[in-house]
Amino acid sequence: MATYDWFFNALGLRDWCDASTSEAPMSMADLLAETGNAVEEPFYAIPFPSLDALNEACGQITQTRDVVKGLEEGFLAIRPALRTILDPITQPLSWMLDGTLYLFTQAPWFLIMAMLLLVTWYATRSVSVMLFNAFCLSFFAFVDHFEPAMETLAVILVCMVISAIFGIPIGIAMSKSNRLQRMVIPVLDLLQTLPTFVYLIPLIFLFPIGESRLYGIAITLYAIVPIIRLTDLGIRLVDQDVIEAGNAFGMNARQKLSKVELPLALPNIMAGLNQTIMMSLAMVVIASMVTAPGLGVLVLRGIRNLELGVGLMAGICIVLLAVMLDRTSKAALSRIDRAKSKTS
Amino acid sequence: MKFKLLGALAVVSTIVVGTIAIMSPDMLRKTATSDCGTVSITEMDWASSAVVTAVSKFLMEQGYGCEVQVVPSSTVPALTSLAETGEPDLLTEVWANSTPAYEGLLAEGKLVELTSVLSDGGVEAWWIPAYLAESNPELTTWEGIMANPAAVGGKFNDCPSGWACDIINNNNLIALKAEEGGLERFQHGSGETLQTSIAAAYADKAPWFGYYWAPTAVLGKYPMVAVTVGEYNAEAHTCNGSVDCADPSFSAYPAAKVVTAASQAFVEREPAIAELMKNVTFTNAQMGEVLAWRLDNNASYDEAAVYFLTNNKELWANWLNDEAKGKLAALLK
Numbered sequence: 001m002a003t004y005d006w007f008f009n010a011l012g013l014r015d016w017c018d019a020s021t022s023e024a025p026m027s028m029a030d031l032l033a034e035t036g037n038a039v040e041e042p043f044y045a046i047p048f049p050s051l052d053a054l055n056e057a058c059g060q061i062t063q064t065r066d067v068v069k070g071l072e073e074g075f076l077a078i079r080p081a082l083r084t085i086l087d088p089i090t091q092p093l094s095w096m097l098d099g100t101l102y103l104f105t106q107a108p109w110f111l112i113m114a115m116l117l118l119v120t121w122y123a124t125r126s127v128s129v130m131l132f133n134a135f136c137l138s139f140f141a142f143v144d145h146f147e148p149a150m151e152t153l154a155v156i157l158v159c160m161v162i163s164a165i166f167g168i169p170i171g172i173a174m175s176k177s178n179r180l181q182r183m184v185i186p187v188l189d190l191l192q193t194l195p196t197f198v199y200l201i202p203l204i205f206l207f208p209i210g211e212s213r214l215y216g217i218a219i220t221l222y223a224i225v226p227i228i229r230l231t232d233l234g235i236r237l238v239d240q241d242v243i244e245a246g247n248a249f250g251m252n253a254r255q256k257l258s259k260v261e262l263p264l265a266l267p268n269i270m271a272g273l274n275q276t277i278m279m280s281l282a283m284v285v286i287a288s289m290v291t292a293p294g295l296g297v298l299v300l301r302g303i304r305n306l307e308l309g310v311g312l313m314a315g316i317c318i319v320l321l322a323v324m325l326d327r328t329s330k331a332a333l334s335r336i337d338r339a340k341s342k343t344s
Numbered sequence: 345m346k347f348k349l350l351g352a353l354a355v356v357s358t359i360v361v362g363t364i365a366i367m368s369p370d371m372l373r374k375t376a377t378s379d380c381g382t383v384s385i386t387e388m389d390w391a392s393s394a395v396v397t398a399v400s401k402f403l404m405e406q407g408y409g410c411e412v413q414v415v416p417s418s419t420v421p422a423l424t425s426l427a428e429t430g431e432p433d434l435l436t437e438v439w440a441n442s443t444p445a446y447e448g449l450l451a452e453g454k455l456v457e458l459t460s461v462l463s464d465g466g467v468e469a470w471w472i473p474a475y476l477a478e479s480n481p482e483l484t485t486w487e488g489i490m491a492n493p494a495a496v497g498g499k500f501n502d503c504p505s506g507w508a509c510d511i512i513n514n515n516n517l518i519a520l521k522a523e524e525g526g527l528e529r530f531q532h533g534s535g536e537t538l539q540t541s542i543a544a545a546y547a548d549k550a551p552w553f554g555y556y557w558a559p560t561a562v563l564g565k566y567p568m569v570a571v572t573v574g575e576y577n578a579e580a581h582t583c584n585g586s587v588d589c590a591d592p593s594f595s596a597y598p599a600a601k602v603v604t605a606a607s608q609a610f611v612e613r614e615p616a617i618a619e620l621m622k623n624v625t626f627t628n629a630q631m632g633e634v635l636a637w638r639l640d641n642n643a644s645y646d647e648a649a650v651y652f653l654t655n656n657k658e659l660w661a662n663w664l665n666d667e668a669k670g671k672l673a674a675l676l677k
Contacts, residue, residue, distance in 0.1 A: 026647065028646040209541045300506060
């Protein structure tokens with residue numbers, strides 16, 4: 001006697017329903033009833049008319065498990081088509097990741113350190129930041145974590161570049177069109193909250209597991225969200241009076257974008273880039289679960305093997321990497337700001 | 345004045361609803377006299393362990409009147425917790441060989457081994473898919489694979505870093521000079537990607553070669569054939585289990601010891617339950633059948649337990665003491 005029998009009887013669907021009997025496996029509740037220890041449901045415990053509850057009353061209604069199975073089979077069916085579309089698009093990501101990883105791990109340590117410190121200097125022109133970075137890099141090398149740290153750094157940098165290349169144009173497009181913004185914002189929410197494994201495991205069906213694009217996609221999809229949001233925000237926040245002045249000067253849309261909006265939105269865009277880097281680092285351990293090299297592997301090993309020290313040390317290195325990149329990007333940002341405020 | 349009234353009404357209705365919830369029959373049942381108190385049991389994150397937990401929970405609650413608390417967990421956190429805090433009370437399906445920390449904890453007396461819950465022992469081996477074995481029978485031997493590594497995909501799918509099989513397989517591959525022979529060792533980041541790579545290979549009928557273990561849902565669903573490489577050699581296998589093995593030589597895997605563990609304090613507190621758990625064992629055939637049925641019917645772990653309980657009554661009746669048999673007499677008819 002299912003709860004919703006009356007509904008189907010009232011609609012006269014009893015014969016149609018009984019044509020297919022409910023093939024659900026016996027549930028624990030039924031077994032307990034057989035034992036004589038049925039859980040007495042309180043009077044108010046009427047089940048919601050879910051698929052499973054309706055299926056008990058009428059065998060023709062599919063169960064939730066069949067819907068779930070349908071999702072899986074649907075995905076497997078569109079797999080070949082998805083593969084032909086996504087394969088060429090994501091191949092450059094694999095090449096970039098493999099190339100950068102090769103560069104960062106094969107070059108001798110003094111070369112990499114010198115290169116990184118030079119880049120820091122040119123970006124920030126700040127001695128204190130350069131010294132701090134030198135200290136952090138030396139610390140990694142001192143505790144024999146240099147190679148994993150460089151692998152992680154390589155992956156983060158590639159994902160940051162890809163996020164910037166794709167995120168900023170999307171953000172600009174969103175700022176120009178309210179409709180696009182309404183469509184994209186739910187997608188961004190999805191990317192930030194959907195558990196990564198949920199879409200990563202199906203991705204293994206599309207790309208072989210050995211490919212670096214698997215974790216590249218994982219990190220990029222998560223980290224691209226802040227830069228898109230903040231670019232959109234930054235451009236929308238540009239003072240309308242300045243835009244009007246631009247119009248008065250006879251600027252076309254492209255000139256306004258490059259000469260007025262982007263420079264004024266730059267603080268927000270740089271904040272977005274900063275957050276992108278932080279979120280990529282947050283994804284390091286999950287990326288290692290799908291075979292990314294670097295510090296995440298050490299963290300996972302420490303967790304699995306009860307080697308607490310290994311996990312902690314790798315975690316400290318990740319934190320130092322984050323602080324390094326944070327300070328560098330903030331110093332670079334403040335330099336751009338200072339340069340702007342000097343000229344204005 | 346109106347708001348004060350509304351506020352008071354809200355408080356009163358919350359109290360009423362709360363009381364109804366607390367006084368629900370479920371809670372009332374628990375205040376009845378029970379021989380056994382609260383038992384916490386782990387539910388590990390793989391299928392066979394969850395089935396063991398569901399079956400054990402049913403028997404403990406219905407036969408012995410315990411209040412069972414299921415703790416979702418996985419091997420290393422559960423072992424650590426038991427060793428350091430004495431909770432949870434029962435650990436299901438501890439794969440002793442896969443956890444380097446286990447033997448140490450056993451020797452220190454921090455946990456007690458109740459029984460081998462998978463009585464045949466777990467099967468650990470190197471596998472190729474059945475369709476590959478059919479089309480290329482020579483690939484079922486190591487010599488065949490070495491003659492043509494590309495036929496199995498050119499790489500060996502190995503366990504994630506931190507599993508014992510990671511060290512053992514690495515040493516075995518070094519002993520067999522796999523790298524020189526053209527077989528690359530690919531280390532997966534997690535057990536999930538390892539099992540998904542099998543599923544993905546099967547979906548494409550692509551070649552695959554690597555390590556896996558049974559009884560699992562994956563090996564139940566996707567038929568695989570074990571590759572014969574060599575025999576089990578106890579000495580070599582022990583050396584292979586350590587990272588510092590100077591001169592590894594090949595050894596096949598022995599049957600893996602898979603145990604139910606508990607704390608000494610629990611055994612003293614609930615001797616009847618300890619006796620029950622000593623009897624709860626499954627052969628690989630029984631567990632494999634339940635797992636295969638579960639996959640075919642998209643069943644939950646509870647439903648898989650129900651399937652096992654309804655189809656193996658004589659088997660689990662022998663696990664119970666007389667009092668429990670009496671309580672479950674209605675089911676055992």
